[in-house]
Amino acid sequence: MLLQWAWEGFLSGFMKVLALWWLVPLFIAIQFLKDSGWLGQLSKWMRPLLRPLRLPDEAGLPMVAGLAVGLTYGAGVLIQTAEEGKLSKDQLTVMCVFLGICHAVVEETILFTAVGSNGVLLIAIRFVTAAIFGFGVSRFTLGAAMARTEKAGA
Amino acid sequence: MDLAATTKRGVVSGIKVLWELAKVIVPAMVVINVLDKTGVLHYLTEWLGPVMGVFGLPGESALVLVTANFVSFYGGLATIVALALPFKQTTILAAMMMINHAAISETALVAKAGARGSWVLAIRTVAMVLVGLILNWVMP
Numbered sequence: 676m677l678l679q680w681a682w683e684g685f686l687s688g689f690m691k692v693l694a695l696w697w698l699v700p701l702f703i704a705i706q707f708l709k710d711s712g713w714l715g716q717l718s719k720w721m722r723p724l725l726r727p728l729r730l731p732d733e734a735g736l737p738m739v740a741g742l743a744v745g746l747t748y749g750a751g752v753l754i755q756t757a758e759e760g761k762l763s764k765d766q767l768t769v770m771c772v773f774l775g776i777c778h779a780v781v782e783e784t785i786l787f788t789a790v791g792s793n794g795v796l797l798i799a800i801r802f803v804t805a806a807i808f809g810f811g812v813s814r815f816t817l818g819a820a821m822a823r824t825e826k827a828g829a
Numbered sequence: 830m831d832l833a834a835t836t837k838r839g840v841v842s843g844i845k846v847l848w849e850l851a852k853v854i855v856p857a858m859v860v861i862n863v864l865d866k867t868g869v870l871h872y873l874t875e876w877l878g879p880v881m882g883v884f885g886l887p888g889e890s891a892l893v894l895v896t897a898n899f900v901s902f903y904g905g906l907a908t909i910v911a912l913a914l915p916f917k918q919t920t921i922l923a924a925m926m927m928i929n930h931a932a933i934s935e936t937a938l939v940a941k942a943g944a945r946g947s948w949v950l951a952i953r954t955v956a957m958v959l960v961g962l963i964l965n966w967v968m969p
Contacts, residue, residue, distance in 0.1 A: 677863065684862030688855035698847055703839030710835045746935050747854075751846045753942040767944035775939060775949045776928050776956055783902065783927060790910050792923050800924045800964070804956050812952065 698751050705736070705752070728809050729817040733761040734770050741770075745779035765816040773809035777801045853941045857934040861899055870899050884961040890914065890922055897926040898933075905930060921964045929957040 708717065718725075718735030725734055737756050741749025753770070756762060762770070780798055788794030864870055874895045878888030890912060897905025905926045909919060932950060940946030 677867075680863045680866040681859045683866075684859035685855060687862065688858030689851075691854050691858060692847065692851040695847060695850060698850075699840060699843035702843030702846065703836055706835050706839030706842065707830075710830045746931075746938065747850065750935075750938040750942050751850055753944075754846055754849050755842055757943040762943075764943060764945065767942060768948055771939040771942065771944040771946075771949045772952050775935065775953050786906055787923055787927075790906065792919055796920065797923055797927060800960060801927050804928060804960055808952050808956050812948070 695747065695751075698748065701740075701748065701751075702755075727806075727813075728769055728773060729813040730766055730770060731762070733759075734766065738770065738774065741774040741778045742780055745782065746774060749774055749778060769809055769813045769817060772812045773805045775805075776808060777805035849941065850938070853937045854934055857937050861933055864899060870895055873899075883965075884921055884925070885965040886918055886922060886961075887914070890918070893922050893926055894929075897930040902926075902930045917968050920968065921961055924964060925957045925961045928960055929953045 715732075717739060718732040721735035721738055722732070724738065725732065728734075730738075733756060737749055737753040740752040753767070757767060780801075784794040784798045787797055874891045877891035877895065881888055881891050893905050893908045893912065896908045909922055909926070914922070932953075936946045936950045939949050
């Protein structure tokens with residue numbers, strides 16, 4: 676019984692991973708962005724959001740990915756960024772607090788609007804909540820100098 | 830820029846990340862399915878019911894938060910639709926489940942990426958409760 680339930684869970688997990696196949700084309704696209712130097716541009720646009728959270732430019736790409744398509748995809752990009760060793764554990768935590776509260780803004784807002792809720796109101800509530808808690812955690816864990824040092828070191 | 834080399838590096842890192850995600854998502858789904866089938870989620874919903882009054886919500890709306898957190902975002906959304914509550918209550922519930930959902934798999938992912946998973950989960954839960962309370966208070 677228990678084994679069968681575990682097996683069913685395994686299968687649905689496996690299907691979930693299969694459904695993520697388009698991470699591969701996404702990563703090809705990101706690699707092109709990186710190699711062509713466009714990524715720096717993208718990160719620059721994200722600065723108004725990153726600076727108040729005391730995050731360096733390297734956080735720009737996972738932030739865009741998480742906000743636009745979702746935490747699973749954002750986490751995919753995040754794992755990659757973390758492996759490159761560009762962000763500290765505290766910086767990753769601040770980013771995940773923000774992204775955890777506010778992510779996949781396009782898909783999830785459309786879904787709620789489709790079922791008759793006020794999507795714009797919901798997205799505003801979410802963004803404000805994410806900003807407040809992300810800001811709070813960054814003040815608590817990241818020193819004021821950190822973002823600047825990281826930037827200078829990059 | 831070498832097109833072939835760039836494409837190849839993209840494919841390699843894409844597959845590598847898919848594998849890393851699989852190592853988190855598959856065990857999470859096993860745990861979730863066992864919790865569901867053993868009836869643990871049912872008890873959790875019954876236990877949470879009376880607490881929902883704090884947010885101006887009826888007891889059965891606990892099902893939305895439990896489903897959204899332990900099953901999936903879509904499950905929570907479907908439950909909200911099925912409950913067909915008034916606008917204010919729907920908005921409160923929707924905001925709460927949008928802030929905190931898929932607790933098991935998303936926390937595992939965040940931890941896998943190298944952040945402090947328990948912090949992120951704790952803060953999201955606190956944010957969910959506060960937003961629920963504030964909305965119930967300020968919404969007409």
